[in-house]
């Protein structure tokens with residue numbers, strides 16, 4: 001059985017346990033994972049309908065995507081609609097053919113309302129149920145092949161950050177450092193770069209600020225946070241460096257974040273809960289008196305999406321299992337002054353964890 005057939009088989013098994021008779025999948029990451037095909041859909045419907053019965057699942061796509069879908073999808077039954085007619089006739093035809101008109105259909109929480117309405121109109125007695133949890137849980141356990149791709153992505157991200165750090169000089173702008181990072185990552189086969197943050201001085205105190213024309217100065221903290229994909233899979237890494245000199249407060253804050261991050265990484269192993277990993281990091285930051293300045297969760301799952309299950313929060317009771325991949329990225333942000341964040345990507349192994357983003361975290365003054 002191929003990896004792809006395995007995914008559909010597991011999906012059907014899960015569906016049975018949740019009394020779901022079929023799925024209507026329309027999000028890009030789930031299309032990619034379960035059908036092998038995904039595309040830039042924008043407002044057009046790109047979807048698949050998968051019955052839990054052992055019948056061939058069906059792809060519903062715009063006409064212009066037909067050739068690409070034939071090449072990429074491992075679904076054999078591909079139906080296309082033209083822009084002139086729209087997808088509603090096909091949606092109703094497919095739901096009927098797969099015997100789902102009176103069934104319970106699982107959909108994603110991200111399903112656009114217009115497509116939800118289309119399904120309702122196609123089969124008014126159909127029960128539509130939100131089933132993202134089922135799809136997300138399946139995706140959260142990565143296969144060996146997926147982890148290999150994520151290692152490649154991680155390596156590209158590490159080398160990008162390294163190129164960025166090498167380009168930091170007093171008087172250079174944040175954007176030009178970001179450009180060096182992106183250039184390096186694209187050269188190495190990075191495909192999509194959804195964000196490349198270079199935040200210096202006061203900007204580093206904004207967890208999700210954006211790179212600007214601000215010139216980097218002596219004594220600045222510089223946070224570099226990049227996301228990049230390889231064959232659809234994400235890496236996400238953050239390093240914080242200091243420019244020219246470092247003061248005592250910066251050194252102290254850096255060391256607290258480092259201790260929190262490494263403490264949480266060492267804590268990761270199968271069968272502990274996501275919230276315990278958050279606690280491991282947060283506890284160290286609170287103890288040092290900076291609890292109020294760590295304003296976000298400790299991390300997030302990573303895969304075909306840059307934020308996915310499992311989220312490493314104070315309240316997530318999800319049990320960690322081998323094959324789960326997530327970030328550990330505590331930070332401390334002192335508004336008006338500076339911030340520090342250190343982030344790595346971690347995979348849970350049979351007996352512990354492996355760090356995918358292999359890059360030193362020692363305090364660095366450039």
Ligand SMILES: [Mn+2]
Nearest residue numbers: 236327329343
């Ligand atoms: Mn992140």
